[in-house]
Amino acid sequence: MKYFSIPPAERHQQIVRSYWVLESDAPYTHYSMAEICPELLFHYEGRFSELFANGSTAHSFTAGIHGPGTSIRKFHINSAFAMFGVYFYPQAIPLLFKIPATDCANQMPDLSDLLKHVGNALEEQVGLAASTAERIAIIERFLDECLRSNYQHSNIFHAIAQLVHHPTSMSIKELSENYYLSERQFERQFKHYTGLTPKLFSRISRFHRAMKQYGNPGQSLTSIALESGYYDQSHFIHDFKEFSGLHPKTYFSGRSEATAWME
Structure with missing residues (x-):
């Protein structure tokens, strides 16, 4: 099995944490755990099936979003596979897809459902790309277009980044005061951009720090x-x-x- 990650271009460092590739010639079972940061996933070779607790299975998407949340899921593939992923910061969902992050919490929507024909075209381009560098260039053009038409900066992004990299036990009152917002404003904006409450977000972030x-x-x-x-x-x-x-x-x-x- 081969895994590697690539840092984003400087202009995208506020929204993309990394790009990554996972490839294998052998069957593989993937364990999906609680997550604070959404991922855009493309299976350009092979297709996973989700394994459910009752023993049933269902095909996963070939391109889509793995949203934030507490869901624990298991996926399996019996053949060789290759995946390309974009690991975002939490605010990516509202900025790129123009929906609240809560709409994707504990969900894995298909890219075509989120972006219709644009999603289908993006999946085709990534699937046909000849290299990782070409896939990244395709995503960079997509990001540039989305952010050009929809980027809105918020002080809450700094709070999100703080909790991503330095999970804290600070109260909501303390966090909101740091960013000059009322507690109610802070919680509402935080959940809009991350899909999670600040308390749950911080707990999952601390869990990832342990992992x-x-x-x-x-x-x-x-x-x-x-x-x-x-x-x-x-x-x-x-x-x-x-x-x-x-x-x-x-x-x-x-x-x-x-x-x-x-x-």
């Missing part, structure tokens, strides 16, 4: 919890199980299918 410590040998669960901003190990285990479906001991053991793409 990023995968691969650091010799760390105990207690040290991972403290490094990630948890007050105690029991709180850490509770959140980790809620947002991943796994005990952190299983995840950090290196023997879970959920970390196969990182090996």
Whole structure:
């Protein structure tokens, strides 16, 4: 399996966190966990099926958005595959698709449903592209067009970035005062742009901070919890199980299918 990521151009660094590629010649099961940042996904080779708890399956989209939220989902493919992804900052959904982020929370809408013929054309162009560089160039043109016609800056973006990179236990009152908004304004705008309440967003962000410590040998669960901003190990285990479906001991053991793409 091959995975790599590419940083965005400077002009898109406020909306794109990274581009990434995941390719494999073997069958693969993907574990989708709680997420604060939406992703635009293109399967340019192969097609995954979602596996449900009752044993049924259903084809996933070939191009679409993986929205923010607490959903834990599992996908499988029995053949070789190749995926290209755009990992956004949370405010991307309202800015690019002109809908509240709440409309995509815990959802995976097909790109054609969001953008109609524009979405179909974008999927075709990415699918036919000859290289990762060409796929990125296609997305950059799409972003330039969307942002030229719909970009609206908000102070809330700074609060979002703060909680993405530095999850905090600050109260809503403290956060709202930092950005000169009332608590009600802050919560309403935050949920519009992220699809999540500030409290839930911060919890999931802290969970991702913990996941990023995968691969650091010799760390105990207690040290991972403290490094990630948890007050105690029991709180850490509770959140980790809620947002991943796994005990952190299983995840950090290196023997879970959920970390196969990182090996």
